[in-house]
Amino acid sequence: MTHFSSRYQGVMEGLLTRCRTLSALATRSHHCAPGKRQRLVLSRMFQPQNLREDQVFSLEGKAGDLTCKSQRLMLQVGLILPASPGCYHLMPYTVRAMEKLVRVIDQEMQAIGGQKINMPTLSPAELWRATSRWDLMGRELLRLRDRHGKEYCLAPTHEEAVTALVASQKKLSYKQLPLLLYQVTRKFRDEPRPRFGLLRGREFYMKDMYTFDSSPEAAQETYGLVCDAYSRLFDRLGLPWMKARADVGSIGGTKSHEFQLPVDIGEDRLVVCPSCHFSANTEILDLSQKICPDCQGPLTETKGIEVGHTFYLSTKYSSVFGAHFTNAHGDSSLAEMGCYGLGVTRILAAAIEVLSTEDYIRWPSLLAPYQVCLIPPKKGSKEAAATETVEHLYDDITETVAQLRGEVLLDDRTHLTIGNRLKDADKLGYPFVIIAGKRALEDPAHFEVRCQNTGEVVFLTKEGVLQLLSGVRVV
Numbered sequence: 001m002t003h004f005s006s007r008y009q010g011v012m013e014g015l016l017t018r019c020r021t022l023s024a025l026a027t028r029s030h031h032c033a034p035g036k037r038q039r040l041v042l043s044r045m046f047q048p049q050n051l052r053e054d055q056v057f058s059l060e061g062k063a064g065d066l067t068c069k070s071q072r073l074m075l076q077v078g079l080i081l082p083a084s085p086g087c088y089h090l091m092p093y094t095v096r097a098m099e100k101l102v103r104v105i106d107q108e109m110q111a112i113g114g115q116k117i118n119m120p121t122l123s124p125a126e127l128w129r130a131t132s133r134w135d136l137m138g139r140e141l142l143r144l145r146d147r148h149g150k151e152y153c154l155a156p157t158h159e160e161a162v163t164a165l166v167a168s169q170k171k172l173s174y175k176q177l178p179l180l181l182y183q184v185t186r187k188f189r190d191e192p193r194p195r196f197g198l199l200r201g202r203e204f205y206m207k208d209m210y211t212f213d214s215s216p217e218a219a220q221e222t223y224g225l226v227c228d229a230y231s232r233l234f235d236r237l238g239l240p241w242m243k244a245r246a247d248v249g250s251i252g253g254t255k256s257h258e259f260q261l262p263v264d265i266g267e268d269r270l271v272v273c274p275s276c277h278f279s280a281n282t283e284i285l286d287l288s289q290k291i292c293p294d295c296q297g298p299l300t301e302t303k304g305i306e307v308g309h310t311f312y313l314s315t316k317y318s319s320v321f322g323a324h325f326t327n328a329h330g331d332s333s334l335a336e337m338g339c340y341g342l343g344v345t346r347i348l349a350a351a352i353e354v355l356s357t358e359d360y361i362r363w364p365s366l367l368a369p370y371q372v373c374l375i376p377p378k379k380g381s382k383e384a385a386a387t388e389t390v391e392h393l394y395d396d397i398t399e400t401v402a403q404l405r406g407e408v409l410l411d412d413r414t415h416l417t418i419g420n421r422l423k424d425a426d427k428l429g430y431p432f433v434i435i436a437g438k439r440a441l442e443d444p445a446h447f448e449v450r451c452q453n454t455g456e457v458v459f460l461t462k463e464g465v466l467q468l469l470s471g472v473r474v475v
């Protein structure tokens with residue numbers, strides 16, 4: 001009987017708990033406006049760091065060097081963590097920024113007809129032997145063998161793989177051309193001296209696009225289309241960029257350009273003509289050349305970080321693998337190719353290098369991991385009465401400004417002063433930091449809004465905040 005009763009009691013309690021949970025859920029959903037989500041509170045998330053320079057130096061260990069601003073800043077706030085020389089863990093904020101960058105890239109590639117694919121990283125040696133690049137690539141190619149003794153590399157690029165893939169499509173028609181295939185994947189390069197953090201690592205993300213056209217003229221047109229898409233991409237990110245004539249290197253082909261961000265630590269030396277916008281990597285010019293080949297004006301020299309590279313390949317790869325299509329006359333014809341790279345992790349680090357101050361990270365607005373950080377008053381302070389006002393502001397923002405859902409962070413570490421949390425927020429570079437200080441107690445409440453990218457500070461009511469934030473663009 002006792003046994004039965006306790007079991008019965010257990011069942012009843014279980015039922016009651018379920019009912020209470022269900023009714024709580026019902027009540028909660030009743031009170032919630034549709035689309036309302038849980039608040040993103042910093043105390044329950046992966047914590048940003050605020051390390052001193054010497055602490056960062058020891059993080060990199062003996063193998064790594066602290067060689068540039070973006071690397072130092074990204075380590076200091078915990079955006080990246082060294083795993084082995086030239087390899088980094090990307091922490092949650094960084095992955096958010098990278099996913100946004102990939103979305104912008106997807107938009108621009110698909111706007112010109114790009115179709116996204118995903119090719120294996122493990123790339124068989126016979127593909128590379130077919131183009132002689134198994135030997136030509138030298139020690140930068142990271143090679144390995146499987147249990148059967150079959151040789152592979154971890155692909156740094158995919159010209160061979162994609163051309164073999166297209167060659168396997170026996171019914172490719174001229175009507176399907178231009179064919180623009182691209183992917184965003186991890187790439188590997190056995191760098192002799194990895195440095196500058198994500199700028200020159202051994203493992204990195206790249207967007208690589210491969211294009212197939214029916215004639216050299218059509219391929220040139222596609223080349224122009226992709227270059228324009230790259231220009232639009234860097235414009236949307238608000239980054240200063242240059243398009244320079246470049247060497248074709250180990251990729252080959254007959255025409256090549258680099259997209260460069262001008263920075264002092266850049267490893268590429270560029271010459272620029274201020275009068276006609278001619279620009280080239282010095283590797284393709286005679287070093288003594290001081291005169292612009294286009295307008296005969298004087299050339300000036302600058303340094304840059306290569307963030308994009310375009311190549312017109314002609315039939316260099318399609319002839320090796322037999323990438324044919326059926327032309328308008330029903331005959332088989334070799335595809336004309338181009339290939340186009342963007343360094344995804346490199347763009348992130350280069351953007352931080354270009355936009356940040358010595359102390360504060362600044363992002364291209366579109367890529368900031370979170371757009372808004374709200375800082376409520378310190379627990380126990382005079383202003384603590386305004387805590388709920390900030391929480392309501394949080395809910396109002398995410399309810400009324402649809403694009404900011406998932407983009408607003410509440411720094412609820414209220415054991416810290418506003419000043420300390422503002423320091424962290426400054427360092428991380430949220431485009432908007434909203435503080436509830438003394439004036440949040442006024443009627444109506446006024447919030448201190450710091451627009452980090454312009455340096456402006458304004459005091460706004462809730463309505464003012466909502467109006468300002470409704471103009472924020474996200475991707």
Ligand SMILES: [Zn+2]
Pocket residue numbers: 273274275276277278292293294295296297
């Ligand atoms: Zn010129």
